[in-house]
Each structure stands twice: as C-alpha cells, then as structure tokens.
Amino acid sequence: MTADTAKNFGPAFKTNWWARAGWLAGFLYAAYAANYLDVSWARFLQGLGNGAAFLAEMVPPNFSRWELLAANLIETVEIAIIASAFGILFSLPVGLLAARNLMPSWITWPFRAFIALCRSFHPVIFAILFVKAVGFGPLAGILTLIFASIGFIGKLFTEAIEEISLKPLEALRAAGAPFMSVIIYAVLPQVLNRFIGFSSYQLDANLRNSTMVGIVGAGGIGGTLFAAFQRFDYDFLAAILISIIALVMLSEFISTRIKRVFQ
Amino acid sequence: MSQAASYKWERFTFSERLARFAVFLGFAIALSLSMRSVQIIPEFLYDAPTQVADLFKRMWPMDFAYYPEGIHHAMMETLHIATLGTLLAIVMAIPIGVLGANNIVHFPLLNWFSKLILVSSRSVNSLVWALLFVAVFGPGPLAGTVCIGFRSIGFVGKLFAEALEEVDPGPIEALTASGAPWFSIFLKGYWPQAAPAFWGVFLFRWDINVRESAVIGLVGAGGIGMVLDTALNLFFWNRVSVILLSIFVVVILAELLVTAIRKRII
Known part of the structure; x- marks a missing residue:
C-alpha cells in the first residue's frame, strides 16, 4: 500500500x-x-x-573617570539632538522638492542627486571632510549627521509622497487653491505621520552615529573611546562601551514611547 | 437635532494632545539646552568656505593613474569583506532569530537572551566593532569580516525573528498533526513562509555592508578604508578624491544590483 x-x-x-x-x-x-x-x-x-x-x-570596567565619561556622553547627546533638529527641518523641503509627482523633473533631479550623494557615503567619510572644513570638535559631527539625516529622511519621505493619493490635490487645484495650500492641506496630512516616524527613527540613528564620529575627531564620546583603545586602557574602554550600549537602549525605549504617542 | 449641532468633533482626546505637546516641548527644551552648552567655535564656521574651497582645489585634478595600482585590489577586498561578512551574519543570525521567535521557542528567558544579543549587536557602531576585532585579530580583512558579521546579526536576526513570528500557523499545525519531527516542521512549515522576507533582508543588509566595509578600514580592518586612511594621513587629496569617487560608484552599483534582484525575486 x-x-x-x-x-x-x-x-x-x-x-x-x-x-x-x-x-x-x-x-x-x-x-x-x-x-x-x-x-x-x-x-x-x-x-x-x-x-x-x-x-x-x-573586567572589571573602570568607572573611576566618570566625570569625563558623563561630559562626553552629554556632548554626544547634544550632537545627536542638534543634528536631528536641523536634519529634520531641512529634509522636509528637500523631500517635497524631490517628489516626482509634485514637481517638474528639472527641480526633482538635482534634489534626488543630492539625496543620493548624502546616502551613498558613510557618515564617517562626511565626518573626515567636515573635520577638514570646520576643524575638530562637535560642529563637524553636527554637520555630518545633518547630511546623514537628509539622506535617510529625504529618501523615505520622497517615496512616501510619491505613494499618496492624488485626488485631494486635484480637488484643491480645481478649487483654485494656491500651491502652498495644496501642499499644506492635501500632501502633508497624508504623509506627516510617516514623516514623524522616520524622524524619530533618525533621532535614534543619529545618537548611534554620534558615538562614532568622534573616532575621526568630530566630537562626542568616540574620541575618548579611540584614545582608550590606543592607550590599551581596556578597563576604561569597557566602561565606555557599557555606557554607550545603555545610552542607545535608553533612547530606543524613549523612541518606542514617542512612536506610541503618535500612532 | 440641536444636540448633534452642538457636538464638537475632535481628532484626538485631551490626553493624546497633551502627550504630543509634551513630546514637542521636551524636544524643544533638549534642543535649546544643547544649543547653549555645545562647544562650537564660531571662527571655525566663518572659515569653513575657504577651507572647503582649498579642499576641492587640492582634490583636483584627480589622480586616476592611482586606481589600478593602489585602489582596485582594496576595492575587491572591500566587496569580499561585505559579502563574506553578510554570509557569516546569516550563519549566526538564523539560530539567534529562531531563539527570539516566541511562537517557535516557548521559553521567555531564551527569547529575552536572543533579544539581548540582537540589541547589543545593533547598538555598537560598526567602527567600534571594527576597533574591537582589530584588537582581537590584528589589522587586516579577517577583523573586518568578523566585524561586519557581528554588526549585522542584530539587523538580520531581528527581522528574521519578526518574519518567523508572522507565519501562518495552519501549515505548522498540519505538520505537527501528521507527526513531523521538529526539524521538518521548521524546514517545511516555517522556512518557506519566512524565506522571501529573509532573502530580502539579506540583500538589504549586503547593500548596507558594502557602505560600512568601505569605512571600517579607517581603523585598520582591511579594504578600501585603509587606502583612504593612508591617503588622508599623507595629504594626497588628489588620491582621496579618486577613492571617494570609486566608493560612490561601487555603492551606487550595489544599490542598483540589489534593486534589480529584489524586483526579480520578490
């Protein structure tokens, strides 16, 4: 059988x-x-x-220089917050100008190229160039992460705008609404929630990256981390790594909370 | 009727509006505090246009003759580091992802342990991973490959675990009812449903890893980053520009390749 x-x-x-x-x-x-x-x-x-x-x-991690550690962590958070604020601010117009269903192609292609340029280089490469341009310190880190934010939010925001329903736009245009009113009343209500989602994700990503830009001299805890490596100061290094992981976990926790508020 | 007219429609409840306002207020306060205390030297900012102009002047003309002798081999090394590292990540991420899926493994402690590994892998930046593995394995592509592998576990494992948690329980029930052993249930019940998501994640991560493996060489982990580091330290800016251009081209090609494959298979 x-x-x-x-x-x-x-x-x-x-x-x-x-x-x-x-x-x-x-x-x-x-x-x-x-x-x-x-x-x-x-x-x-x-x-x-x-x-x-x-x-x-x-082992054991050496927290005896906690004042230096705390000052560095605060600088890292500051870089992330300032860079996110400006990055979000700039990526809103860039995203709108790069959307192919709103703008003619002679406007969209330079902005699309700009977004692609921001995205293709790792933040560290931008950090190196900005350290050369504005010297060592947090300013270089902030500029780096602003560009990284424009690359990430700009791309996803553009894609979100290209997926919207065009019917409200048509209705507003038929009623003779000026361009800005079309954007504010027909485009933004459809994509603003997703924009806030991308922004809160980018805030998180900026915090992770701001722990690293210091390796090339662009401010934050990365510089101390790199110095600890080069001096074979491994117990202090362990303390730095633990505080970075704790900071990132904390920010992940906060950003899940924020996402819940905006759902 | 008059009651309906006086009814006021609101999109959000009072507490929702309060929570939103609190988030914006909190961010505004954090921003103003940061702006006041961050140490920025304004003179450096005024000087920036001159410095950038100087940078571009030094980068031009590009030293294309350097590509065949110094860059090509390192670029191939970078691509191999990215690919091999992604494969390594898959080998490690599959068991960890399975442990993290709470519909397969019913022990909360194991789920939690897997989540801990995934979160630590993601919170440590790739350059920091690279530093760690350069300290362990010495400078070179081995450190870079292991770095890319460990860095990617978090991403691949998290998305794989989520794909496993979303599978339709029907086929699994059918397999369990017919007495299939655990491995067959996984291979014929879970895997076919999670596989498209898994390969999508693999391709996406490979694309990210090409970018990351281009820079981990800055701390000595092999690939094009080491060539870039040397050129930067020696102020060969006309070589730096060629290196940056070739990274740009490779990254764009990788993205186009991934988009083309994704369209085919998904």
Missing part, C-alpha cells in the same frame, strides 16, 4: 536542485573569498586566544 502511494505520487517533498546548487555556490564563494582575504582557521583560533586576554583585561 505505502509503496503504491509512493509510486503514484512520488516523494512528499520534491528535491529542489536549484536551491541545492545555490547553497553549493554559496559555499564555494565563501571558500574563495576566505582564501582571497587570507582568512584562515588558524588565524581565527589565534585571535580567539587574544580575544580571551582582551576580555580579561576589560
């Missing part, structure tokens, strides 16, 4: 040869890339030994 069923219907699940070939190709690629990068098991094991020594030096 069972043999009969098997003959009539074949196996319950067909072998997917394409999927198997895909997995095989993945493995072959991993082997090739590991060879290209000179990544080997022996080096990995050797690193694990170093890692154990490294972790041992990090």
